[in-house]
Amino acid sequence: MFEGSHLQYQVPISRQADTPTIRRALIVDDSELQRRILRAMLNRTGFEVFEAASGQDALNICAEHHPDLVLSDWMMPGMDGLEFCREFRRMERESYGYFILLTAKQDKEEVARGLDAGADDFLSKPINGSELRARINAGDRILRMQQELSEKNAVISETLTVVRKLYDDIDKDLQQARRIQESLVPARQMTLRGSRVSLLLRPCGHVGGDLVGMFTPGDCRLGMYNIDVSGHGITSAMITARVAGYLSSEFPEQNLALEPRFNKYFALRDPTDVAQRLNRRLMADHGVNEYLTMAYANVDMASGLVKFVQAGHPPPLLMAADGSSRFIGDGGMPIGLLPDPELETTTLRMNPGDQLLFYSDGITECILKNGNMLEEEGLQRLVTNLPDSPGSEFLDDLYWALCQMARDPTDLKDDVSAVLLEYQPNT
Template structure:
């Protein structure tokens, strides 16, 4: 229920105070009285609430203008409207009073009907002020709840990002003759990119890189699901047969994933990927490319070049045929896998980094240790981007075989 508006009437003439009080109470106000400015200030300081002050201009000890100035100096939490009663007519006087904090004036001798009308306007203003304060309080509480919710969500996102990073392999790792280096720079806290590599029972190395369409939590959850599915067993025992420890052809692993995800009406996400097996003894690289950017081969002598047949993303169409590409790697040859966040990284004017620049960069850093290749790509993209964050996840996985 709305509070009754409270008015303080300040006048050294008791008859005038009573007259104004009668008119004011008839308009539904609760009335307090003071005989001068000092008493009025004391009431304002101690009363729970004063909405309106009606004060005479001409009073002993403290006139109405100084009284206004003192009211404003109190810095009350709720604005107090001030109406001055005066016989003055000079514009300079009115300007001085408004500068001191007066809101309205009523000429003396005043017409009771005019005072009633002014009080009606004040009641409407007070009602509007009350609604605004209520709305502001509601907005404040809502903002506090939103801030609390956002903080909780951010904490959850940070925890999810830490959990996702723990699924990635070590940035630098040696497995037999193979040396791996990798990095992932998500465009947000969590990423739709995922990669991994692991030793298979026959001593070869299985590896993959996936890039789930979209960004945010949905893509990240899908990438985590794929991380759980794409383990060493998937490369060897994916169809339930041991094959005496021999890896499956990579295209069969991709086909199995496509079979799993296409018919599922609950899961409409799709993804690109590279899935492969590296034979450390022979240097043979067999991989399947499913809509993912082409791997880049950097031979010891010769220009970097893309390999692979392109392929079709996983999870869009049932019954897709996937093929393997076979590449023989001489000792010291490097292979660099990357997400489209590398080649499609846009400069401030919108130009993509592109394959040509990537190949040129990989040629320039060919003499650097493998552990510096992924860092070099990341730093080059930051420079190309102009020092700002990326619009898409950036992932790089590089490896080479030593003799």
């Protein structure tokens, strides 16, 4: 019994090997004497026997009784055995009918004509009883194999139907999971004090293990992050959902990156403190073996001061207003591997027109058409050649260009995510 998704399926019992497959036989011959001789031979084997004196009568019997075995004379007036065989093969049947032509013809070309017409075997007249039994036994073996194959095909077909139903149910669940994960990033873009933050999140499957986000406790302060959970699929997506709750933009009192002050407002915690707090949360989850890398930053939009922590994540790319670019950060241990990882806060000051890009390794580890990875130098060249588009358009252009360079543009093997800060303070 197969059970799943409210379906039950039982594999049919195969026919026993000693059960005869041929039960009904049809004799077609314009000679009544020949029909009597063959009937006597077949009756001794326990078959239900039908007789027809012509091909047309035989077709009528076949339409009603569906014989398992047909013994037909080749030479008959009107419709001969060859034409009857062709018509017999055109009939719709649930099971295969074994067809033996009775003939005195021994010429190879004539035998080939019979096989082309659909005959399975030949018997030479006069009919020998022992040879007839041997031919019928051979036909029975063939029909048994055909029937067993049909039964197995039926099992496969019904099993595929069950699997398809299960797949459809899983696919619906994953589609819903994708919508839920997309809701973790409620807005793709935010403008604060003239500067703009844009987000990109493209999972390689229905759901993924990357997460991007931003939040502000007010005034000109901003927190932004790019997270990559180890692995792919549902497990990683569940971890991202938990982490999204720890860095919620909707509920600041639940956001571990925010510290309440005087019961009036929230302040941004130091990025290293945020990473350590998140690490303790993940380490406290027993049975969870996944870890994550993270680039998290506090930004003062008024002064351009950026403090960030790089926990095993690729180094952020600073694209200066003068067209130059460089990677920044000293690395650090991922989150969720060690109880007390070595992490430190890096500080930089952005100038008006500068851009800061956080990105996941789904970008730099993308396999290109030449078989190599894009790597950091390739990313640096890529962004330099992109059109001078703002915010989300820039990230969309980046993703499109990456797909064009990839070995398989339709199947990127890793999630792709990025956060872009365009610093342009109000003057």
